[in-house]
Amino acid sequence: MHPAALHFSRLWLLHKDTLLSLVSLLVAQCATAQQARMNEAVAKEAVHRVVRHSGLLPNFTVLEDDQVPTAVAYIKGRERVIAYNPTFISGILDSSGTDWAAVSILAHEIAHHLLGHTLAPEALHPGDELACDRYSGFILQRMGATMEESIAAIAVAGNVHGTRDHPPKHARSAAISHGWLEAERIAAKAFDPPFIVERSFVFVVRFAGDENTYYVNAENQLVWFNDHAEPIGFGTCTKLESKEFAYELTWDGYSFMVDRNNIIWRRTTHGMLMQVGQIEAFIKQ
Ligand SMILES: [Zn+2]
Incomplete structure (x- = not known):
């Protein structure tokens, strides 16, 4: 057996608390006078464990990079x-008070891969972000984290990385x-x-370049369904009185206008309107 493999499998057998205190210890060991830093070996170990729990062989490159504001996945x-x-x-570890926070951030990034x-990195995919969050919750439960520990990173940071538009x-x-x-x-x-066929929606919402489908329900919520058909409300749809626009779609500071032809527009920073998607009436099947 390769010595590194032996090292990993040995770690694997340790109790999770031992592993977590190892994470803290390594983080503390590489603390500088000003700020603690996460050890790269610890990050690699965390990624390795997440991937193992997914039943896959680890083939990711884990890098620390001071130029990245938070964390990011790319090819x-x-x-x-x-x-x-x-x-x-390290800041997240400090403020959340749990090492699971770091694991959940890395699990979210692994999910993007x-x-x-990461094959087609584009903005405006709220469903993609939620799918990665769901994966991180799933894997962390399997790794032994409590629900509270699994949401700790989002609770203190909200955003775990800065390259995509994130839902609230x-x-x-x-x-x-x-x-x-x-x-x-x-x-x-x-x-x-039980399997329920009946759903009551008002609109189907699609954004260009985003393969996810979103819905507006009777409560005017913007809803995304994950692969397990669980609805997650992440924004709102408001009826407008304006002549030009019929609705406004919003989430977490983003605002989109829907015109009377059901086209979704986004205003650029220069004030120009850009067509980004469309809505259609939901038809019961
Ligand atoms: Zn993400």
């Missing part, structure tokens, strides 16, 4: 990279909780809830 050549700012991660988001905190916490509960249900071999 460079044929390499799948996860880069993180060690000072940011696993779900194929509450939607992200909900996505993590759904993943966590799903893992718990699977572990408990619980029966599936």
Whole structure:
């Protein structure tokens, strides 16, 4: 057996608290006079563990990078990279008071790779972000984290990385909780809830370049369904009185106008209107 593999499998057998105190210890050991920094070896170990729990072989490149504001997943050549700012991660560890916060951030980034988001990196994919959050909740439950520990990073930071438009905190916490509960249900071999065909929506919402489908429900919420058909409300749809625009879609500081032909527009920083998607009436099947 390769010595590194032996090292990992040995760590694997340790109790999770021992592993976590190892994380703290290593973080503390590389603390400078001003700010603590996350050790790269610890980050690699965390990524390795997340990937193992997904039933996959780890083939990610984990890098610390002070130029990255938070954490990011990207493809460079044929390499799948996860880069993180060690000072940011350490700050999250400090303010959340749990090492699971770092694991959840890395799990979210791993999910961007696993779900194929890094193949076509574009802005405006709130569903992609929620899917990654769900994955992080799912994996953290399987790794032994409590629900509270799994949402700790979102609770203190809201944004775990700065390259994509992120849905608001509450939607992200909900996505993590759904993943966590799903893992718990699977572990408990619980029966599936009844299958319900009836859904009452008003609109179907689609953004250009985003393969996710969103809906507006009767309560004027903008809703995304994850792969397990769990609804997550992440924004609102407001009816407007204006002649030109019929609705406004909003989430977490973003605002989109829907004109009377159902076209969704976004105002650029220069005040220009850009067509970014369309809505259509929901038809019951
Ligand atoms: Zn993300």
